[in-house]
Amino acid sequence: xxxxKKRMLTGNKAMAxxxxxxxxxxxxxxxxxxxxxxxxxxxxxxxxxxxKFGPERVLDTPISETAFIGAAIGAAAEGMRxxxxxxxxxxxxxxxxxxxxxxxxxxxxxxxNVKLPMVLMTSVGGGYRDAAQHSQTLYATFAHMxxxxxxxxxxxxxxxxxxxxxxxxxxxxxxxxxxSLQGLGWMKQLDVAVDHVPEExxxxxxxxxxxxxxxxxxxxxxxxxMTHYAVEAAERLAKEGIEAEVIDLRSLAPIDxxxxxESVKKTHRLLVVDEDYLSYxxxxxxxxxxxxEAFFEMEAPISRLAIPDVPIPYSGVLEDFVIPGPNNxxxxxxxxxxxx
Amino acid sequence: xTKFGEKQPAVSLEKLEWMYEQMVKIRYYEDQMAEAYMxxxxxxxxxxxxxxPGEMHLATGQEPAAVGICVHLTKEDTVTxxxxxxxxxxxxxxxxxxxxxxxxxxxxGLGKGKGGHMHLFDPEVKFSCGGIVGAxxxxxxxxxxxxxxxxxxxxxxxxxxxGAANAGAFHESLNLAAVWNLPxxxxxxxxxxxxxxxxxxxxxxxxxxxxxxxxxxxGAYVKDNDPIAMYKASEEAVARARNGQGPTIIEIETxxxxxxxxxxxxxxxxxxxxxxxxxxxxxTKLRKMLSESESVSEAxxxxxxxxxxxxxxxxxxxxxxxxxxxxxxxxxxVFSS
Ligand SMILES: Cc1ncc(C[n+]2csc(CCOP(=O)(O)OP(=O)(O)O)c2C)c(N)n1
Ligand SMILES: [Mg+2]
Numbered sequence: 219x220x221x222x223k224k225r226m227l228t229g230n231k232a233m234a235x236x237x238x239x240x241x242x243x244x245x246x247x248x249x250x251x252x253x254x255x256x257x258x259x260x261x262x263x264x265x266x267x268x269x270k271f272g273p274e275r276v277l278d279t280p281i282s283e284t285a286f287i288g289a290a291i292g293a294a295a296e297g298m299r300x301x302x303x304x305x306x307x308x309x310x311x312x313x314x315x316x317x318x319x320x321x322x323x324x325x326x327x328x329x330x331n332v333k334l335p336m337v338l339m340t341s342v343g344g345g346y347r348d349a350a351q352h353s354q355t356l357y358a359t360f361a362h363m364x365x366x367x368x369x370x371x372x373x374x375x376x377x378x379x380x381x382x383x384x385x386x387x388x389x390x391x392x393x394x395x396x397x398s399l400q401g402l403g404w405m406k407q408l409d410v411a412v413d414h415v416p417e418e419x420x421x422x423x424x425x426x427x428x429x430x431x432x433x434x435x436x437x438x439x440x441x442x443x444m445t446h447y448a449v450e451a452a453e454r455l456a457k458e459g460i461e462a463e464v465i466d467l468r469s470l471a472p473i474d475x476x477x478x479x480e481s482v483k484k485t486h487r488l489l490v491v492d493e494d495y496l497s498y499x500x501x502x503x504x505x506x507x508x509x510x511e512a513f514f515e516m517e518a519p520i521s522r523l524a525i526p527d528v529p530i531p532y533s534g535v536l537e538d539f540v541i542p543g544p545n546n547x548x549x550x551x552x553x554x555x556x557x558x
Numbered sequence: 559x560t561k562f563g564e565k566q567p568a569v570s571l572e573k574l575e576w577m578y579e580q581m582v583k584i585r586y587y588e589d590q591m592a593e594a595y596m597x598x599x600x601x602x603x604x605x606x607x608x609x610x611p612g613e614m615h616l617a618t619g620q621e622p623a624a625v626g627i628c629v630h631l632t633k634e635d636t637v638t639x640x641x642x643x644x645x646x647x648x649x650x651x652x653x654x655x656x657x658x659x660x661x662x663x664x665x666x667g668l669g670k671g672k673g674g675h676m677h678l679f680d681p682e683v684k685f686s687c688g689g690i691v692g693a694x695x696x697x698x699x700x701x702x703x704x705x706x707x708x709x710x711x712x713x714x715x716x717x718x719x720x721g722a723a724n725a726g727a728f729h730e731s732l733n734l735a736a737v738w739n740l741p742x743x744x745x746x747x748x749x750x751x752x753x754x755x756x757x758x759x760x761x762x763x764x765x766x767x768x769x770x771x772x773x774x775x776x777g778a779y780v781k782d783n784d785p786i787a788m789y790k791a792s793e794e795a796v797a798r799a800r801n802g803q804g805p806t807i808i809e810i811e812t813x814x815x816x817x818x819x820x821x822x823x824x825x826x827x828x829x830x831x832x833x834x835x836x837x838x839x840x841x842t843k844l845r846k847m848l849s850e851s852e853s854v855s856e857a858x859x860x861x862x863x864x865x866x867x868x869x870x871x872x873x874x875x876x877x878x879x880x881x882x883x884x885x886x887x888x889x890x891x892v893f894s895s
Contacts, residue, residue: 539886
């Protein structure tokens with residue numbers, strides 16, 4: 219049987235395989251970050267790399283994010299293709315100057331004469347009680363600033379294909395991987411964190427959203443965990459005769475307007491779901507795009523679900539209250555359908 | 559009295575007993591936490607599940623660093639701690655019940671369940687901690703600055719791991735504290751690792767007290783995880799700070815018996831390492847020393863141990879008996895009203 223032969227990988231192994239294959243192909247690719255050597259990355263994204271490529275190309279750094287991310291920029295300007303890992307996106311605070319004043323702006327300020335072919339990969343997301351300084355996604359914080367491609371894949375297939383694209387891209391790419399989607403043994407086990415991943419190298423574009431479920435009644439735009447929750451909600455809604463179309467945004471910058479517009483032209487309703495803060499976020503961006511470009515297609519007000527502008531609290535009851543889940547999505551869609 | 563460190567200690571019995579009891583309390587607290595942490599995480603480990611979910615960094619083995627300096631502090635002195643904060647919190651006198659309730663995510667916790675184990679704030683005893691490496695150092699600078707501006711003699715102590723000495727915040731904070739001559743003490747706990755990265759791979763400096771010369775301030779090194787040597791070094795540093803003679807860096811060689819966090823597979827260190835370290839246990843050593851002194855009986859030691867454990871047991875019971883917060887309370891406290 220065809221399916222029996224399918225090669226299944228977890229998210230973290232898919233990422234590590236992408237980096238490994240690019241390192242084999244191109245001697246300029248190297249990896250640096252905290253605990254990415256023997257430990258294999260706290261979220262497994264560099265598993266097996268040091269064994270294969272040695273400490274000259276897989277560099278464990280001191281806890282000095284400004285220095286090693288800045289060094290990645292400097293090396294990229296020299297023609298290297300560094301992949302730097304910021305262990306948790308939350309730690310951007312100690313190195314954001316390097317990221318947004320330099321990595322994001324040097325190509326532009328040089329009038330295109332300096333290229334920075336680098337990847338800044340970083341873990342995002344909550345839901346496992348790691349509290350306010352280790353649970354954010356900060357999708358919009360990065361996507362807001364021009365000069366960086368910002369992607370957030372939601373499954374092992376895309377993690378591999380988009381990592382390959384990110385390494386080959388001549389621009390700085392912020393590659394956000396969701397901790398819960400790495401398929402790690404010590405986190406909650408999710409079926410969606412294991413997927414068929416071909417062994418041979420392939421690419422997935424960095425500027426295309428993906429319709430992961432077709433439907434005619436309402437469009438739900440999600441990203442990473444929110445995409446999976448949206449699919450869960452959509453299956454429940456289908457039992458009640460409501461067919462939701464679910465879009466996995468995948469790329470925050472550039473954002474794929476066409477896929478969104480095309481979908482709402484069909485469904486005439488839009489719910490945007492985010493694991494980032496509500497205000498000034500991805501939900502606002504997607505809503506604005508639809509309001510600007512498909513306003514007269516809409517049959518109901520646009521609706522959004524996101525973290526209600528509070529830091530992520532520690533206690534489980536509080537965290538579950540602020541991060542949207544399948545049930546919130548289900549109820550929100552029901553409300554939208556009733557209103558119309 | 560038996561020697562513990564190199565020099566004959568000129569430490570009063572009362573202080574030694576305080577340090578011993580605190581160390582016992584810390585050790586027992588962390589042991590209980592390790593157990594509570596596993597509740598609901600077997601047979602399948604899931605970091606987000608159980609009585610105490612999330613990351614858990616325990617300080618078992620690192621007690622001397624905390625007690626050796628906190629013995630010189632009062633409620634008026636400020637302590638900032640990093641992601642591994644329980645030993646500092648206990649030695650500083652943080653409300654143990656509220657602290658435990660916070661770690662259990664309960665409404666009676668220090669932060670009403672919003673903070674968790676890495677984010678404990680007890681303004682009553684001027685204690686705080688946080689999850690971003692190095693971030694507590696400038697906060698201690700601010701406390702030291704306030705003390706100076708108000709003409710007080712209180713001091714500020716920033717505890718950090720040896721890995722944090724390589725963060726930019728370390729350099730900037732110490733330079734500032736030095737040039738402004740502030741009553742700051744930075745205690746660097748060298749437990750040999752920053753997660754999996756050995757100290758030798760992250761700095762070329764033998765010990766971080768040597769960096770003091772870069773700022774023109776005092777430095778002291780405490781070896782062998784020795785609480786009495788820590789006491790002595792801290793006594794001098796605190797006196798210096800209180801007398802307006804500026805900051806000090808103290809580095810203490812200490813031991814991390816457990817993983818970086820609970821659940822750490824620890825593949826980066828040899829299996830014989832921890833059993834070897836446990837042979838050098840500072841609590842066992844201090845107990846032996848006290849029991850060999852004529853003024854402390856076995857019964858005295860047992861009384862201290864019982865008292866320490868009882869306080870811990872009561873704190874855990876309080877945490878277990880407390881309620882979870884109302885979910886909607888998540889929306890409160892973003893701004894003060
Ligand atoms: C700015 C920042 N970078 C990285 C981390 C992730 N991190 C948490 S603890 C830690 C190691 C800290 O080592 P050390 O300072 O020696 O303290 P120890 O854990 O040994 O007590 C790292 C890298 C962080 N929390 N903050
Ligand atoms: Mg350390």
